[in-house]
Amino acid sequence: MSWSKLKQQLEGFLSPALEGRVEYRAPGYRYLPDKSGICYISVDRRNILNMGDKTNTIRWYQTELEIKNDPDIRIPVSKEEIEAVRQAAKGPVPEDRLIIMARSRLSTEHAKELMSAQATLVKSNFIVVANKFLTTPIEESLESRDMVLNILALVDRRVGKKRILGMTEKMELKHPVVQYFYELRRGAL
Template identity: 60%
Template sequence: MNWSKMKQQLEGFLYPALAGRVAYIATSYRYTPEKAGQCYLTVDKKKVFNMKDATTGIRWFQSEQEIKGDSNLNIPVSQDDIEKVRKDMGEKVPEERLVVIAKDRKLQSYAKEMIAAQTALSKADFNTVANTFLTRSIEESLASQDILLNVLALVDRRVGKKRILDMENKMKLKHPIVQYFYKLRRNAL
């Protein structure tokens, strides 16, 4: 599908309060095929989401240790997580230590998922992911590990107010760019 038709379809699915605020931009270089074009998203005419650009203001983590050391990251730990650690470690570990171990395990798992998602995203072609989004159900896009699919689904008009409000805890475990678009959409309700 050519870019103009794809852009028209993507913009047709935008949540009405975000139409005109969120834009899909693509650049290409006709006479220099060795130079790849760029695709990015803007919010209020400000470039917000470009995988290759370090000036977007969204933090792209370089390593698992950076994620684990991020003080802004708040990972909720459930009682099930604590029970799993208790089962693995035995009854000799104090309760407060179980919470620390459970949080560390969850944080490590989250960090690995985050790095894997960023790596896949930097290799992905925007057009391919957008085509996938247009052919999948909205539920599949929201549940996907792909950051760009999550972003496209969050600004979609087919995602209702109740579903957006119910996602709050799940969004804490997503990449900062997904959280940014979630807050944008939630504020537009």
């Protein structure tokens, strides 16, 4: 599918409150098959989904350690996860230390997911993900681990006010760019 047709279809799914504010842009085109172009999602004419832009207000992580040490990321630990650490420890471990160990495991997994998601943000992958978004149910896009699918679903008109307001807890574990679009959509309700 051509870029202009894909863009037209994506903008057709935008929430009415965000029409004219959110825009899909591709200022560069691919001339060589092995070279990817640039693609942005912009809000109010500012490029938001662009990892290379240092003036961007969204935080882009450089390492997994940076994610693990980010005080804004709060990872909840369930009793099952604490119990799994207890059984793996093979000996008596204080309860507070078990919680720290479980949170460390979860933060490592979370960091790997965020770094992987950041690495896929190039134009060719955006087009593949956008085509996938157009052919899959909106629920799958909301639950996906793919940041672009999450963003496209959050600005979609098929996601209503009640569902948006009920997602607050899930959004705490998402990448800052997904949180940005969540807050944008919540603010437009």
